[in-house]
Amino acid sequence: MSDVEARELVYEGKAKKLFATGDPDLLLQYFKDDATAFNAKKRGTIIEKGVRNNAISEVFFRLLEREGVPTHFVRRLDDRHMLVKRLEIVPVEMVVRNVIAGSLAKRLGIEEGKALPEPIVEFYYKSDALDDPMINEWHVRVLGMATQAEIDRMVELTLKVNAVLRPFVAERGIVLVDMKLEFGRHHGTIILGDEICPDTCRFWDSSSGEKLDKDRFRRDLGRVEEAYEEIARRVGA
Numbered sequence: 001m002s003d004v005e006a007r008e009l010v011y012e013g014k015a016k017k018l019f020a021t022g023d024p025d026l027l028l029q030y031f032k033d034d035a036t037a038f039n040a041k042k043r044g045t046i047i048e049k050g051v052r053n054n055a056i057s058e059v060f061f062r063l064l065e066r067e068g069v070p071t072h073f074v075r076r077l078d079d080r081h082m083l084v085k086r087l088e089i090v091p092v093e094m095v096v097r098n099v100i101a102g103s104l105a106k107r108l109g110i111e112e113g114k115a116l117p118e119p120i121v122e123f124y125y126k127s128d129a130l131d132d133p134m135i136n137e138w139h140v141r142v143l144g145m146a147t148q149a150e151i152d153r154m155v156e157l158t159l160k161v162n163a164v165l166r167p168f169v170a171e172r173g174i175v176l177v178d179m180k181l182e183f184g185r186h187h188g189t190i191i192l193g194d195e196i197c198p199d200t201c202r203f204w205d206s207s208s209g210e211k212l213d214k215d216r217f218r219r220d221l222g223r224v225e226e227a228y229e230e231i232a233r234r235v236g237a
């Protein structure tokens with residue numbers, strides 16, 4: 001795999017593995033085909049998902065870097081490996097929504113599909129044991145997950161990522177309904193980590209409304225692989 005050697009496994013999540021490299025500042029991010037939903041109560045495989053998500057994430061990270069969003073992306077090494085900066089992950093999942101869907105629709109009893117007049121940002125505590133409960137910025141600050149300055153920066157960057165990706169995908173016939181972002185500290189500075197792909201975003205076809213993301217797996221809609229392939233094709237991954 002190019003010039004970078006994968007050393008010990010540092011972390012294994014549901015969709016990715018992180019390996020140490022010879023450089024203490026850098027990690028190898030390996031993209032799996034494993035798919036889970038509802039906190040792993042549902043499990044399966046989406047063929048070639050890892051390859052698609054690695055390529056799609058590369059396109060988005062490069063675009064975001066060009067637009068001034070600091071990310072952990074260094075370069076894509078091959079089909080399933082991305083070289084990234086080592087982060088101390090903030091245990092908060094940032095969700096930004098443009099259209100009502102998913103857990104927001106459920107929680108408030110509103111039908112999916114209504115466009116919001118402005119984006120909504122939400123915080124979730126990253127804990128599989130607790131099913132990622134929704135929290136607010138008071139919990140994040142008072143319980144010491146991040147400082148107020150870090151929270152402000154994460155919100156600013158979350159809105160910026162949304163503002164950059166939304167028109168980019170819109171030009172390609174895709175509605176960015178919502179997405180989940182994770183941030184971490186690299187030498188003390190907050191930067192964007194994780195991946196940005198159909199696992200972590202809701203993408204709807206602009207004309208038909210067809211779901212082109214992991215909801216096809218979560219909700220047993222069929223044509224799951226085709227959806228990932230279609231997003232990769234449209235964004236030029």
Ligand code: TMP
Binds near residue numbers: 104179180199202
């Ligand atoms: P939600 O509507 O289920 O809260 O999801 C909001 C967005 O976050 C959606 O684009 C899917 C993404 N997401 C994740 O990436 N990981 C998760 O664990 C959850 C629950 C959602």
Ligand code: ASP
Binds near residue numbers: 038039040041199214
């Ligand atoms: N929470 C992730 C999802 O549904 C995966 C999981 O919960 O297992 O997108």
